[in-house]
Amino acid sequence: MLNGLGNLRTLSLVGLFGVLGFSSAFANEPPASEEPGSVSVRLYQFEGSLPSEDPNSSQWDSVPSSEFNLAPQVHWPPRIQEVTVKSVKVKGVHNGQEMAILVEYADPTEDAADAAALEFMVGDNPAHFAHGQEMLQVEGGPVNIWYWKNESGKAVDMSAKGFKTLETQPHQDIQAKGVWENGIWKVVFSRLLKTEDDQDVQVEEGEWKNVAFAFWDGAVVDGLVKEKGGQKAVSTWWYIRAEPSADNSIFGWVILGLVLATAFELVIVRKLRKGQAV
Amino acid sequence: MKGPIISGAIILAGMFIFLKFLLPLVTAPLPASLIYLYLALVLSGILIYGTMSASSLEAMMGPVFRFLSGKGQTGASQMARLAVLVMFPLLVGWQTYSRLVPSDLPPAENRTIHPAPPGEFVGLANPYPKTPENIMMGKGLYAAYCSPCHGANYDGKGPAAPGFNPPPANFSDPGTIAQLQEAYLFWRIKKGGVGLPVEGMPWKSAMPRWEEELPEEFIWKIIMGEYDGAHQTPRTWEEEE
Numbered sequence: 470m471l472n473g474l475g476n477l478r479t480l481s482l483v484g485l486f487g488v489l490g491f492s493s494a495f496a497n498e499p500p501a502s503e504e505p506g507s508v509s510v511r512l513y514q515f516e517g518s519l520p521s522e523d524p525n526s527s528q529w530d531s532v533p534s535s536e537f538n539l540a541p542q543v544h545w546p547p548r549i550q551e552v553t554v555k556s557v558k559v560k561g562v563h564n565g566q567e568m569a570i571l572v573e574y575a576d577p578t579e580d581a582a583d584a585a586a587l588e589f590m591v592g593d594n595p596a597h598f599a600h601g602q603e604m605l606q607v608e609g610g611p612v613n614i615w616y617w618k619n620e621s622g623k624a625v626d627m628s629a630k631g632f633k634t635l636e637t638q639p640h641q642d643i644q645a646k647g648v649w650e651n652g653i654w655k656v657v658f659s660r661l662l663k664t665e666d667d668q669d670v671q672v673e674e675g676e677w678k679n680v681a682f683a684f685w686d687g688a689v690v691d692g693l694v695k696e697k698g699g700q701k702a703v704s705t706w707w708y709i710r711a712e713p714s715a716d717n718s719i720f721g722w723v724i725l726g727l728v729l730a731t732a733f734e735l736v737i738v739r740k741l742r743k744g745q746a747v
Numbered sequence: 748m749k750g751p752i753i754s755g756a757i758i759l760a761g762m763f764i765f766l767k768f769l770l771p772l773v774t775a776p777l778p779a780s781l782i783y784l785y786l787a788l789v790l791s792g793i794l795i796y797g798t799m800s801a802s803s804l805e806a807m808m809g810p811v812f813r814f815l816s817g818k819g820q821t822g823a824s825q826m827a828r829l830a831v832l833v834m835f836p837l838l839v840g841w842q843t844y845s846r847l848v849p850s851d852l853p854p855a856e857n858r859t860i861h862p863a864p865p866g867e868f869v870g871l872a873n874p875y876p877k878t879p880e881n882i883m884m885g886k887g888l889y890a891a892y893c894s895p896c897h898g899a900n901y902d903g904k905g906p907a908a909p910g911f912n913p914p915p916a917n918f919s920d921p922g923t924i925a926q927l928q929e930a931y932l933f934w935r936i937k938k939g940g941v942g943l944p945v946e947g948m949p950w951k952s953a954m955p956r957w958e959e960e961l962p963e964e965f966i967w968k969i970i971m972g973e974y975d976g977a978h979q980t981p982r983t984w985e986e987e988e
Contacts, residue, residue, distance in 0.1 A: 509853045540910025543895050544940075544953045546960070550895055550906070595950040597941060604941045604949045606865075677853055705912045705951050708853035719847045726843035730836035738832070741816035 507535035509708035510680060512561035512568050512672075519562050521569040524648045524655035529571055534558040537682060539702040544599050545632065549700035553577070553686035557704075563711045568672060569659040574684060579649040581620035582687025582694045585656045589613045589670035590679040590706075591628075598681045598705045600629040613670045615658050617645040619687065624658060628668045640666045662711060675713030679706040751807040755793040762789050858913065859946040861927065868934035873967050885972025888965050892957070893973070901977035911953050918977035925979040932970045932981075937963070 513532055520526035537559065541552045558573040572585055590596045594610030597603075601612040611630035617623070624645030629635040642664045647656040662672040670678060682704045685696040696702070766782045777785075797807035814820075817828050875881050890899065896915040898905040903917030916923045924932060934942065940952020957966060974981055 511851070538909040540907040540953070541895070543907050544955055590950075595948075597950045598953075602941060604943075605938060606942065606944045607949055609950065675849060702910070704910060705953060707912070710853075713849060716849065719844065722847055723840045723843045727836045727840040730839035734832055734835060738815060738817070741812050742818065 507537060507559075507707070509677075509710065510535050510559045510561050510570070512563040512570070512709065512711040514712045514714065515562045515564045517564065519564055519567055519569040519659065520571075521567065521644065521657060521659035522646055524571055524573075524646060524657045525650075528562075529560055532560040532562055532571075534560045534573070535707075537704050537707055539682065539684065539704050542683075542699055542701050542703045544703075545602075545699065547699050549696065552684075552696060552700075552702035553688070554684040554702040557682050557684065559682075561709070561711075563662060563672075563674075565674070565714070566661060567659060568662050568711060569657055571655060571657045572682065572684075573653060573655045575652055576649070576654050576684075576686055577652045578686075578688050579619070579654075580687035580689065580694075582618070582685065582689075582697060583647075583649070583654065584616065584618040584685040584687065585647070585654065586614055586616045586683040587658055588615075588681040588683065589709075591668065591670050595679075596630070598703075600632055600635060602631050611668070613668060615643050615645065615660075617647060617656055617658065619647060619649075622647075626669070638666065638668050640664075640668075642666060642669055672711050674711045677708050677710050680709040681706050751797050751803070752810060755790075755797070755807070758793060759786060759789055762786060856948070857946075858948045858951075860913075861931070862944050862947040864931055864934040868930050871930035871933055873929045873933075873970060875964065875967050875971070877971055881968050882971050882975045885968035885970065886976055887972070888961075888969045889972045889976065892961070893969065896953070901973065913948075913951060915954075918973055918979065921979070924974060924977065925982070927982055929967075929970050929974075929981045932973070933966060936966050936969065 511533075515528075520528040535558070536556055538556050539552065539554055541549045543550070553576055554574045556574065560571045560573075562569050570587060572587070574585075576583060588598070588600075589612060590601075590610060591613050592610040594608055596610040596612045600614075601609055603609065609630070611628055614627040614629060614635070616625045616627055618625075624643045626638045626641045626643045627635055628638055643658060643660045645656060645658045647654060649655075660669075662674070664671065672678060684702045685700075686702075687697070688695045763782070763786060766777055766785055770777060796803070798804045814824070814828060815831075817825070820828060889897075894905050895907045896905045896911065897903055897918060898908065898915075901918040903915045903920075905915065908915050918924045935954065937956075937958045939956035939958075940954040941949050941956055943949035943952060961969075970981075
């Protein structure tokens with residue numbers, strides 16, 4: 470025969486056992502995703518110096534890439550219906566201090582006006598992907614744009630909050646290097662993860678940020694540059710994150726869990742053997 | 748002695764099969780969290796039933812307690828007990844790990860696709876009659892301004908579509924404009940992505956704010972052309988009553 474309080478206690482513990490088993494079967498459902506392609510860029514952690522100066526460095530070979538489709542900029546005038554760059558492969562690395570982001574895309578000709586840009590939201594308010602343009606029901610934030618152009622051979626650190634507000638920042642914090650070979654541009658942008666400039670995106674390890682891309686084919690067709698200004702290939706927002714350092718405290722918690730569960734079992738079995746519950 | 752546990756397990760398994768596999772044959776599949784909730788309720792019911800009297804409690808839990816205590820066990824049952832005792836701490840350890848390990852997945856996005864329109868757009872009626880000429884004009888305007896993203900076939904598969912996240916709406920899908928009134932489309936076309944409320948995540952939308960470029964007449968006629976081209980009809984007040 471079972472007796473009063475002892476039963477109840479043991480029963481509830483056995484019940485907990487069942488619920489734990491149950492919840493483990495349902496807790497880790499993968500999120501539903503029908504979207505093709507990548508949704509984020511991962512800045513892998515590197516020891517030592519980064520391949521910031523060389524887009525062809527063999528160090529990049531071991532870094533997995535993400536790929537994003539691009540669209541002709543049809544959101545605001547001047548629009549463009551057909552663009553050269555259809556998609557971009559992106560790789561990223563960081564070493565806890567600096568980060569480097571490599572973009573790789575097909576463009577059949579090398580032209581002086583070829584250009585590439587990365588865009589980031591700055592601050593806590595979400596910014597519209599089109600230069601942080603004004604939203605009607607939501608207070609938006611600014612964007613930080615890293616713009617590289619082939620003819621200047623360098624990158625410009627820029628800010629915008631709305632159309633016609635794009636400006637070069639007083640303090641320049643980024644570097645870029647581009648190499649064109651066999652119809653492929655490889656451009657590597659680099660910067661410190663964090664800067665003193667509040668116009669810049671600040672990258673905290675482990676924190677998700679938003680990134681968007683833009684590319685211009687500077688080929689000259691009938692005396693005119695094919696893509697310039699608002700006429701470009703664009704993406705909307707995707708995610709980016711600097712891979713966090715390994716957190717070994719997790720294993721401490723796992724060991725604590727194992728110890729507590731074993732101690733719990735010992736108590737139960739001891740009670741049952743003494744006949745306190747049964 | 749083992750009767751109540753086995754019947755309880757059969758009831759739980761039967762309930763799971765019913766909720767997970769049979770119910771979706773007649774209605775929409777249930778979310779896993781709801782299935783879990785129903786199973787937890789069934790389990791509670793089984794436990795309450797089994798603990799209604801001292802004898803039913805003994806019938807249900809006695810074998811479990813004897814199994815766990817290990818008294819007089821030999822061979823396979825001894826091994827099974829050992830396996831349970833080893834598995835339980837491992838399960839707790841694994842649960843702890845999977846809850847604490849940092850996720851590589853970006854934050855989940857609960858974007859509302861059709862958020863509520865501002866009051867000024869509710870109940871507006873298309874002021875232009877649905878004449879073949881107006882529909883024809885609407886389709887022409889649609890081809891010029893909308894089809895690069897929403898597609899010449901009104902299916903959201905225009906040449907610019909693959910680059911956008913979220914993707915352009917597919918009007919031929921019965922879940923889009925067929926569920927909406929013309930006034931709703933008037934709002935969405937006029938104010939564009941930037942006109943969405945926060946739950947619509949306006950910062951991601953590439954939909955232009957067409958009021959800056961097109962007169963209202965064009966917008967109303969585009970709406971007519973869109974419904975006609977996508978072979979859909981707008982939702983009306985009469986249907987909602």
